[in-house]
Every structure is written in structure tokens, then in C-alpha cells.
Amino acid sequence: MKLFFKKYQIHNILFFSIAIITFFVVFLNNGQRYNLSILSIFMSIGLFSLYGIFGSMDTMSYSLNKTFCLFYYFFFSLAPAVQFKNNASFFSVEPLTNEIYMKYGSLLLGILVLYLIGYQLLLNFLIQQESTTETETETVKEREYSVIFFYSISILALAIYFYLIKFNWNVLVYRPQENWMKLNSNLGLIGYSILSIMRYVPFFVLLYALWLKKKRDKHTFILLLLFLVSCFPTSLSRGILAALYIPLFILYLPFLRKGFNYVLLFMGGVLVVFPLFNSFRFFKEGIFKFDYQLFNSGHFDAFQNLSLLINESIITNGRQFLGGLLFFVQESQWENKPHGTGHLLGETVGYSYLNVAMPYFAEGYANWGYLGILLFLVVLIFFNAFLDFKQLQGFKKLYIKAFYFIMLGFEFYLLRGDLSSSIKKITGFLLALTIVELLVFVYHKRYFSTPIKV
Numbered sequence: 123m124k125l126f127f128k129k130y131q132i133h134n135i136l137f138f139s140i141a142i143i144t145f146f147v148v149f150l151n152n153g154q155r156y157n158l159s160i161l162s163i164f165m166s167i168g169l170f171s172l173y174g175i176f177g178s179m180d181t182m183s184y185s186l187n188k189t190f191c192l193f194y195y196f197f198f199s200l201a202p203a204v205q206f207k208n209n210a211s212f213f214s215v216e217p218l219t220n221e222i223y224m225k226y227g228s229l230l231l232g233i234l235v236l237y238l239i240g241y242q243l244l245l246n247f248l249i250q251q252e253s254t255t256e257t258e259t260e261t262v263k264e265r266e267y268s269v270i271f272f273y274s275i276s277i278l279a280l281a282i283y284f285y286l287i288k289f290n291w292n293v294l295v296y297r298p299q300e301n302w303m304k305l306n307s308n309l310g311l312i313g314y315s316i317l318s319i320m321r322y323v324p325f326f327v328l329l330y331a332l333w334l335k336k337k338r339d340k341h342t343f344i345l346l347l348l349f350l351v352s353c354f355p356t357s358l359s360r361g362i363l364a365a366l367y368i369p370l371f372i373l374y375l376p377f378l379r380k381g382f383n384y385v386l387l388f389m390g391g392v393l394v395v396f397p398l399f400n401s402f403r404f405f406k407e408g409i410f411k412f413d414y415q416l417f418n419s420g421h422f423d424a425f426q427n428l429s430l431l432i433n434e435s436i437i438t439n440g441r442q443f444l445g446g447l448l449f450f451v452q453e454s455q456w457e458n459k460p461h462g463t464g465h466l467l468g469e470t471v472g473y474s475y476l477n478v479a480m481p482y483f484a485e486g487y488a489n490w491g492y493l494g495i496l497l498f499l500v501v502l503i504f505f506n507a508f509l510d511f512k513q514l515q516g517f518k519k520l521y522i523k524a525f526y527f528i529m530l531g532f533e534f535y536l537l538r539g540d541l542s543s544s545i546k547k548i549t550g551f552l553l554a555l556t557i558v559e560l561l562v563f564v565y566h567k568r569y570f571s572t573p574i575k576v
Contacts, residue, residue: 134176136176136382136385137172137173137176137177140172141168141169141172144165144168144169144172144195144199144200145165147200147203147204148161148164148165148168148199148200148203149161149165151207152207153204153206153207153208153209154207154208154209155206155207155209155220156207157206157220157223159224160206160220160223160224160227161203161206161207163223163224163227163228163231164198164199164200164202164203164206164227165199165203166231167194167195167198167199167227167230167231167234168195168199168200170231170234170235170238171191171192171194171195171198171199171234172191172195173238174187174188174190174191174194174234174237174238174241175188175191175192175195175382175385176382178238178241178242179242179245179246180241180245180510182510182513182514183378183379183380183381183382183383183384184372184378184379184384184385184530185506185510185513185530186505186506186509186510186526186529186530186533187241187245187506187507187510188384188385188388189388189529189530189531189533189534190237190502190506190533190537192385192388192389192392192534193533193534193537193538194230194234196392196422197422197424197425197481197537197538198227198230198234198424198425200417201417201422201424201425202223202227202425204417204418205417205418205422205425205426206218206223208418210418211426212419212420212423212426213420213423213468213473213474213475213478214472214473214474215426215430215471215472215473218426218429218430222429222433223429225429226425226428226429226432226433227425229432230425230428230483233483233495233499236499237499237502237503240499240500240503240507241503241506241507244503244504244507244508245507245510245511248507248508248511249511249514252511252515269341271565272327272330272331272341272345273341273344273345273348275323275324275327275558275561276323276324276327276328276345276348276349277348279320279321279323279324279327279352280320280324280348280351280352282316282317282320283317283320283321283352285308286307286308286309286313286314286316286317286320287303287306287307287308287317288306288307288308290306293357294351294352294354294357295354295356295357296356296357297356297357297358297359303317311452315450318550319550319553319554319557320352320554321352321353322352322353322366322550322551322554322555323352323554323557323558324345324348324349324351324352324353325349325352325353325366325554326524326554326555326557326558326559327345327348327349327558328342328345328346328348328349328370329369329373329520329524329527330520330524330558330562331345332373333520333523334520334562338374346370353366355367360535361531361532361534361535361538361544361547362535362547363531364391364531364532364534364535365528365529365530365531365532365535365547365551366528366531367531368388368527368530368531369527369528369530369531371387372384372527372530393416420475420478423478423479424479424481424538424539427464427467427478427479427480427481427484428480428481428483428484428487430467430471431463431467431480431484431487431488432484432487434467434470434471436466436467436470436487436488437487437488437489437490437491437494438460438466438488438489439489439490440489440490441460441489442460442463442466442485442488442489442541442542443485443489443541444460445459445460445461445542446540446541446542446544446545446546447545449542449545449546449549461476462477462480462540462541462542462543463480463484463485463488463539463540463541463542464476464477464478464479464480464539464540465477465478466488467480479538479539479540480539480540480541481537481538481539482498482502482536482537482538482539482541483495483498483499484539485498485539485540485541486498486499506533509522509526509529512526513526520559520562521555521556521559524555525551525552525555528548528551528555532544532547532548532551535547536548
């Protein structure tokens with residue numbers, strides 16, 4: 123009882139503390155325009171997002187639901203409120219009108235409420251079903267996997283990666299400009315596709331080694347170093363950085379598996395770490411720009427892009443979704459292959475820059491209108507609730523567990539968009555994970571008679 127009361131107090135202290143900060147950020151009259159009704163909508167989005175993090179039945183320290191609510195809090199509450207007050211706009215278009223802020227702020231609030239209701243109902247249903255089902259407890263026997271096996275996979279993957287990047291060591295530290303890797307890889311586009319898989323193999327080898335050996339020793343430390351060679355943080359985009367490093371933080375820092383430390387780390391990452399590492403994309407030119415505009419920068423353009431896309435009634439009847447699924451088909455083989463949805467919006471409204479993101483729910487609208495938004499919402503509710511339930515229950519398969527850990531950070535990228543880029547990146551992750559899973563399966567079949575369990 124005392125422990126429950128203490129946990130209840132922590133929930134409330136964090137909720138009310140961040141809610142008070144949100145209140146001042148949203149309602150402080152420090153910009154070029156002010157409208158209490160509009161700002162109240164974004165304040166409501168912020169409060170419901172915080173409820174999803176601190177007050178819902180999601181009692182886990184880390185979860186996909188928390189990632190979703192954190193995204194909503196930053197991109198659809200704080201960011202549009204600050205942008206509205208500062209009359210901000212991006213890519214040389216006129217600032218959004220009060221009517222647009224009101225209309226699409228209300229839409230996003232409705233989506234959030236439906237999500238929270240659906241997530242809680244489904245998670246509660248799954249928990250009740252599990253409690254009424256008899257489960258057999260099995261004894262998991264620890265197996266001693268050869269360290270040579272793990273080393274061999276990582277080193278071979280690194281060797282292939284080094285060859286494909288033409289032993290350009292700068293790529294290991296500095297993030298190259300857009301499309302540079304496509305034009306400067308051995309074996310052309312085929313090589314680019316392979317290296318987009320091989321560089322993630324050492325990461326999954328490290329995860330499997332940690333879980334199968336069930337201990338951290340000098341060998342897992344060496345595997346960690348091999349992973350850092352292939353995926354050093356300054357060489358990664360922010361979406362990939364979150365997908366790879368959030369799982370490692372959780373595994374190596376036990377305090378993140380307690381209370382709301384994961385949430386606080388994520389908030390610090392969005393506010394400080396991501397802007398800092400984004401500056402390194404220019405560092406190899408001798409420029410280090412840490413321009414801390416945060417919510418007034420194009421990095422937080424999600425609300426503007428969603429609002430303009432729906433306001434322009436851009437609906438492709440599934441064409442954008444098909445283009446995302448068939449990302450691997452080259453434009454030379456597919457005449458009029460659809461560009462990303464952000465590119466499509468940019469051409470329609472006259473953006474000065476076309477390589478822009480498009481949030482997840484806007485992708486739903488771009489494909490099938492408001493029905494598409496509802497469909498994408500239902501898919502996300504089932505995806506988050508089911509995998510969070512599996513996390514709560516305890517994963518029985520390493521493949522699903524590794525995928526879940528990747529999605530903790532990557533869902534943030536997926537929600538910001540665009541869909542085509544997200545599908546392409548998650549495919550690279552899944553192929554790398556599948557390679558490691560198959561090799562572990564073959565090794566286990568060769569040396570052990572019992573199936574692999576977590």
C-alpha cells in the first residue's frame with residue numbers, strides 16, 4: 123500500500139510539474155499573435171498526451187504508447203502553439219491562418235482522444251484474456267554461445283560495409299549529405315541497398331549476445347565497440363539514432379527501466395541531443411552550427427505539413443502507399459513513380475524545399491482521405507497495444523523482442539514521416555535482424571537440441 127501511494131505521488135508530481143511548464147509555454151503572450159481558443163486546443167492536446175504518459179493504464183517504464191504520446195506532446199502541442207504565436211512558417215509559404223490552426227488542432231485532439239480510448243480498451247482486453255488463460259511455465263536453460271560465432275558475424279558484416287563505402291572512413295564519423303551514399307558506393311544501387319542492411323548487423327549481434335549469454339563481459343564490450351564502428355552516433359540521422367541507441371540505453375542503464383526515467387531521457391533527447399547531433403552533418407565541411415531554434419525550425423513542421431495537405435484535399439487513393447511499399451523499384455523501371463508525400467505537398471503548395479517529412483496521420487489522409495486517417499489510427503492502436511502487451515507479458519521470441527526494442531525509438535520517426543522513408547528504413551532493420559536470427563537458428567540447431575527461448 124505504501125509503495126502504491128509512493129508511485130501514485132510520483133505520477134502526479136511529474137504530471138502536474140510538466141503540465142505547469144506546458145501551461146506557461148502555450149499561454150505566455152510572447153509572440154506576434156494570440157488567440158485563447160486556439161491555444162486552449164493545443165494545451166488540451168498537451169494535457170491528454172501527458173495523461174497517456176503518466177495517467178493511463180500503461181504502467182510500464184518504457185512502451186510504444188509512451189513514444190506515441192511523447193511525439194504528440196512535442197509535435198502537436200508545444201510546437202504548433204509556439205509557431206502560432208510567432209507567426210512562423212517554413213519553406214517560403216504564408217503562415218497558417220487562425221481558422222486552419224483551429225480546424226486541424228481540433229482534428230488532432232480528436233485523433234488523440236480516440237487513440238487513448240482505443241489503446242486502453244485493447245490493452246485491458248489483452249490483459250484480461252491473458253489472466254483467464256492457463257499458461258505453462260518453462261525452465262529456460264542458459265546456453266554458452268561461442269564468442270567466435272558472434273565475432274564472426276559482426277566482423278564479416280563490417281568488412282562488407284567497409285568495401286561498399288570504398289573504405290571512406292569519414293562516413294564512419296560524419297553523416298553524409300542526402301543521396302551521397304547512393305552515388306559513392308561500390309556496386310552502385312545494389313551496393314547501397316546491401317550496405318543499408320550490413321551496417322545494422324553488428325547491432326543485432328550485440329542484442330542477441332546480451333540476451334543469449336545473459337551477462338555482460340569483455341566479449342559483449344568488444345561487440346559494442348564493433349557496433350560503434352558501424353553506427354557511430356554522429357554518422358546517423360536522428361531517426362536511426364533513436365532506433366539504435368534507445369535500446370542500448372535501456373539495456374546498459376538499469377535506472378531507465380524504473381519509474382519514468384525513460385520518458386525524461388526521451389524528453390531530454392528531443393530538446394537537446396537531437397539538435398546537437400543534427401549539427402554534425404555539416405562538421406566535415408569545417409562548420410559546426412548549433413542553431414537552437416527548436417520549435418520554430420523546420421524540424422517541427424509536422425503540424426504545418428498535415429494542415430496544408432488536408433486543406434489542399436490531396437488524396438491519391440492509395441498511390442502514395444503503393445509507392446512506399448515498392449520503394450525498391452527504381453524510377454527508370456516505373457514511369458511516374460510517386461515521390462514522397464512531403465515532396466508531393468511541396469510541389470502543390472510551392473515549397474522552396476521539397477525533401478520534407480509528412481506525419482503518419484497525414485499519410486493516411488493522402489491515401490484515402492479521412493477514412494485513411496481512421497484506418498491508420500486503428501492500425502497504430504493495435505500495433506502499440508499488442509506489442510506493449512507482449513512486453514508486459516514477457517517476450518518468448520528474440521526476433522519479436524529485438525523488433526520491439528527497435529520500434530521504441532523508430533516509432534517517433536514513423537510518426538513524423540514520411541511513410542516511404544520509414545518503410546525503407548524499417549525494411550533495412552528487419553533484413554539485418556533476419557540475417558542474425560537465421561544464423562543464430564542454424565548455430566542453435568547445429569549445437570543444441572532444445573529451441574531458443576528468451
